Amino acid sequence: MDRVTFKVNGVEYSVGCEVSSNVMLLDYIRGWLELKGTKYMCRQAGCGACVVSVRKQGALPYSINSCMTPITACHGLDITTIEEVGNRRKGYHPLQTTLAKYNGSQCGYCSPGWIMAMYSLLQNQKDMTMLDLEQSLASNICRCTGYRSILDAFKTFA
Amino acid sequence: MPRSDSARGMINAGFLYKMKSTSSNIVDSARIVFGNISPTFVRATATEKYLKGKNLFTNDTLTTALKTLDKELVVEENPGEPPVAYRKQAALGLFYKGLLKLAPENTVNPRYRSGAIKLHDERPLSRGYQLFETNPEKWPINKPVTKVDGLIQTAGEALYVEDLPRFHQEVFCAFALSTVALGNLVSIDSSKALAYPGVIAFYSAKDIPGANTFTMPDQLLFGSTEEILCSGEVKYYNQPIGIIVAESRHIADTAAKLVVGEYTNVKEPLIDIRDAKDDPNRTTAAMTMEATDRGEDVVKEIKGLNSIYGQYHFTIETLVTVVNPSDQGFDVYSSTHWIEGVQMMISKALNIDQNRVDVHTRRVGGSYGLKLSRANQGAIAAALVVQKLNRPCRFIQSLTTNTRAHGKRLPCCSEFNAGVNSSGQIQHIDYNIYEDNGYTVNERFSLIGLEVFNNAYNKSRWNYKSFDSTTDTASNTWARAPGTLESIAMAELVMEQISYEMNLDPIDVRLANLDQEYESSLKEMLDTILVKSDYKNRRNLVTKFNSENRWKKRGLRVAFLRWSPTGGLNLYINISVYRGDGTVAITHGGIEMGQGINTKAVQVAAYLLNIPMDKIQIKENNTMIAPNCYVSGGSLVNFNVVVGVRRACEELLAKLQPIRDQMDNPTWEELITEAYAQNVELQARGFTKNTEEYPFPAYGVTVSEVEIDVLTGELEIVRVDLIEDVGLSISPEVDVGQVEGAFMMGLGYWTCENLMYGKNGELLTDRTWNYHVPLCRDIPQDLRVYFRKNSYTEDAIFGSKCIGEPPICMSIVIAFAIREAIVAARQESGISPQEWFQENGPYTVARNCLLASTKVEDFKFY
Known part of the structure; x- marks a missing residue:
């Protein structure tokens, strides 16, 4: 194997010796692919702003912190970022419209991370109760809203 | 854990007991393990050995086992970790908890069963409720x-x-930080850093062509200068001493740590306001307000001493600047809420005309004050790099640089001596308050604090003195309600102490001390919230709960708020109408950082122009369209944007009026087409002056109920009812968000956010791993927000009031409720509720457990 291959939003990419081992998936999607919808802050998997959804072949999607996942560890992954979930061209995803409708964003910097955490969760787990849902969102920090509006928005998907 | 989720355990334990038979209580063998005791300790072998052959569920076994365990648990001090005393107490508590959980129900006293729980596991689904009025006649103003x-x-x-795309030849930079707090920086060795592959350059103070400061003394906000890069005298640990420039952010961050400063005359720093307040070299008098009245009915003299500490802003977007060379100077994109400041200070530092520096800000990813003046420093650094290299520069400060190199909320200390009557009414009070400004007194928060020092209570009896103190820490700065949060908290603490020491109801004490000026508003709101929160009934339930449970305690408490906003800001507002379709674009000079001013500006313009909201767009601010605009701070930008947009709209409407008069009830689009045809200027301006005043106090009352686990100190916020007077809200949903967000930021401040420093002045809690802000399961289980009914200020601001900061000042109610729960636990240990205990800093899990003063002898089954 001389290339690490993976998909981002359905498009196949590969990396080899041209990337350093300290290039994280986050750096790749923002820096190489210029997909700026994925935000970041702590770069230590502690804030959730950089969450994206990934899927291994034949498995269910799950969330990862793209800031702590080396791009060279992404072989075979099918990666979905906020741009693919919904956008102005193809239409917004109900998660995006609902979070906006409930005013679950203030400064907005953490919002894509919340959407991606929830997006993965909804595909990963079926028949979640509101309580299950509330107990599954501890990876994301929001400093502006105080969380109530975000939880109210997401509980409509339980 | 220090919060509900996503944190390391402060102490953890596992217990495995093998019994002689399924029906037996006799231990055959035991395995007991603990984590975070010391690097070597894992198993409590002595206790395991003792338990063998014993009946596990008798008080005798328990007592001896606890003694054995106590002896073999040798907890090691580890800076940045919870204190030794806590880890010991909680470890013993967990051992007891485990046994309570396993013990047959009939062997456990019902009061002790409250120990057999994991508090957060019992947390139900949270819920929220918001109540506000809206008047459709005014829509879209006041529309949710x-x-x-x-x-x-x-x-x-x-x-x-x-999110700006990469620029050709772009470079990245990082601050190199000092590794002493106090000393003389005599030289800097950057050779190792420069040899690191990908490093391009290193700059230090001597490379700055102009003034080495990122703030300028200014009669309104700033009292002194602060160096961009240390020029010799180091003032605090991790002060920026240089800038590393590199081909990537990662390289810049890595290489910046390879820069070595040489220091002489290194001294140990002073970092605690309590040590600085009585030192005349560090403390100067700021404001004085003398009492005008003195009562003589004194039944008790009460002395108090309180201190509270800092808070990191924890913005999700850190301090960021991108600077591009332009054909005149610089194009600066800065995450700031003061574009004028960035422009002016780059101009001064780099000796370049102000009109050659264009600063742009679209929006800010959270600030809470951090980016008001601190944004200047990184922006100047990036511009310096561009000046030197003529290449674009992107300066993204890492979380650890953000926390270590920059100031935070001001720690504060207060001391008072009050004489009170039998109702707790203050007859006289001498009251001193000390603000910890960090290494320099620059931003004058003591001025802001003066407005609210008495919160809602009778000012005429307060002899008030405020002092500006310095410590050897980064210059402390704006942090949601700076100056005011401390002042209001300290005044509320006086009320609490009176209530405990006099054994009086805390609400009665507050009412006895209310200032007449605020009495009618606050009483009305108090009555509302007491009914809405079912306070009386819940008061009885809490008392009953505490008598029935030994190891869980609840507290139910109230806090009052009176907030006094100051006046106007200079803002330049522009409104443009496009003749093709009549759509409207506005720039308002205020910075949108999540507080929703863009939304309010659109609502106001849509209302006045009588067009749909979606015909209006708010554009970025830059120093061309919005020159000399003052800071978006102090909860004032809402007022000013509203007033300015109103003026611009009114000017536009006046220009359109002659055309409208010629037409027969035209549509907006027809009117604009015709106005254009007749050469009417389709642009108008508004300007707000800093001499304008909006003297409308915001009021609030909050009731909160919490539950603590006495054995571990963990807490759950059971319910919060908060009423605030926001006037007639221009945008109720936006304002609810401001209230909830501010309250939660304060909840973190009073509970889980704990800054720790090493003896050398180094910040030990510098990242998400060790600085804990609340998560979504730390919020109140039940959060109810009400806006005061029938509140209206004046037409100029559509009846509204300020909103962004006041609610955080009520979050001290959480600390009060925790204190009440702690007092109930202490009472079980024989400590009278009338005995006030002094607490410094947040009510963390560790502090709650230690303050409960539980005696291990009280760990029993029956």
Whole structure:
């Protein structure tokens, strides 16, 4: 194997010796692919702003912190970022419209991370109760809203 | 854990007991393990050995086992970790908890069963409730609308500074930081850093061509200068001493740590306000307000001493600047809420005309004050790099640089001596308050604090003195309600102490001390919230709960708020109408950082122009369209944007009026087409002056109930009812968000956010691993927000009041409720509720457990 291959939003990419081992998936999607919808802050998997959804072949999607996942560890992954979930061209995803409708964003910097955490969760787990849902969102920090509006928005998907 | 989720355990334990038989209580063998005791300790072998052959569920076994365990648990001090005393107490508590859980129900006293729990596991689904009035006749003003930027934010389409595409030949930079707190920086060795592959350059103070300061003394806000890069005298640990420039951010951050400063005359820093307050070299008098009245009915003299500490802003977007060379100077994209400041200070530091520096800010990814003046420093650094290299520069400060190199909320200390009557009414009070400014007194928060020092209580009896103190820490700065949060908290603490020491109801004490000026508003709101929160009934339930449970305690407490906003800011507002379709674009000079001013500006313009909200867009601010605009701070930008947009709209409407008069009830689009045809200028301006005043106090009352686990100190916020007077809210949903967000930021401040420093002045809690802000399961289980009914200020601001900061000042109610729960636990240990205990800093899990003063002898089954 001389290339690490993976998909981002359905498009196949590969990396080899041209990337350093300290290039994280986050750096790749923002820096190489210029997909700026994925935000970041702590770069230590502690804030959730950089969450994206990934899927291994034949498995269910799950969330990862793209800031702590080396791009060279992404072989075979099918990666979905906020741009693919919904956008102005193809239409917004109900998660995006609902979070906006409930005013679950203030400064907005953490919002894509919340959407991606929830997006993965909804595909990963079926028949979640509101309580299950509330107990599954501890990876994301929001400093502006105080969380109530975000939880109210997401509980409509339980 | 220090919060509900996603944190390391402060102490953890596992217990495995093998019994002689399924029906037996006799231990055959035991395995007991603990984590975070010391690097070597894992198993409590002595206790395991003792338990063998014993009946596990007798008080005798328990007592001896605890003694054995106590002896073999040798907890080691580890800076940045919870204190030794806590880890010991909680470890013993966990051992007891485990046994309570396993013990047959009939062997456990019902009061002790409250120890057999994991508090957070019992947390139910949270719920929220919001009550406000809305008047459709005024819509879209006062309409609960969705934020105008909401959808592009949740879709990741909203652009922030760091989202600018890469520029050709772009470089990155990072601050190199001092590794002493006090000393003389005699030389800097950057050779190792420069040899690191990908490093381009290193700059230090001597490379700055102009003034080495990022703030300028200014009669309004700033009292002194602060160096961009240390020029010799180091003032605090991790002060920026240089700038590393590199081909990537990663390289810049790595290489910056390879820069070595040489220091002489290194001294140990002073970092605690309590040590600085009585030192005349560090403390100067700021404000004085003398009492005008003195009562003589003194039944008790009460002395108090309180201190509270800092808070990191924890913005999700850190301090970021991108600077591009332009054909005149610089194009600066800064995450700031003071574009004028960035422009002016770059101009001064780099000796370049101000009109050659164009600063742009679209939006800010959270600030809470951090980016008001601190944004200047990084922006100047990036511009310096561009000046030197003529290449674009992107300066993204890491979380650890953000926490270590920059100031935070001001720690504060107060001391008082009050004489009170039998109702707790203050007859006289001498009251001193000390603000910890960090290494220099620059931003004058003592001025802001003066407005609210008495909160809602009778000012005429307070002899008030405020002092500006310095410590050897980063210059402390704006942090949501700086100066005011401390003042209001300290005044509320006086009320609490009176209530405990006099054994009086805390609400009665507050009412006895209310200032007449605020009495009618606050009483009305108090009555409302007491009914809404079912206070009386819940008061009885809490008392009953505490008598029935030994190891869980509840507290139910109230806090009052009176907030006094100051006046106007200079803002330049522009409104443009496009003749092709009549759509409108506005720039308002205020910075949108999540507080929703763009939404309010659109609502106001849509109302006045009588057009749909979606015909209006708010554009970025820059120093061309919005020159000399003052800071978006102090909860004032809302007022000023509203007033300015109103003026611009009114000017536009006046220009259109002659055309409208010629036409027969035209549509907006027809009117604009005709106005253009007749050469009417389709642009108008508004300007707000800093001499304008909006003297409308905001009021609030909050009731909160909490529950603590006495054995571990963990807490759950059971319910919060908060009423605030926001006037007639221009945008109720936006304002609810401001209230909830501010309250939660304060909840973190009073509970889980704990800054720790090493003896050398180094910040030990510098990242998400060890600085804990609340998560979504730390919020109140039941959060109810009410806006005061029938509140209206004046037409100029559509009846509204300020909103962004006041609610955080009520979050001290959480600390009060925790204190009440702690007092109930202490009472079980024989400590009278009338005995006030002094607490410094947040009511963390560790502090709660230790303050409960539980005796291990009280760990029993029956």
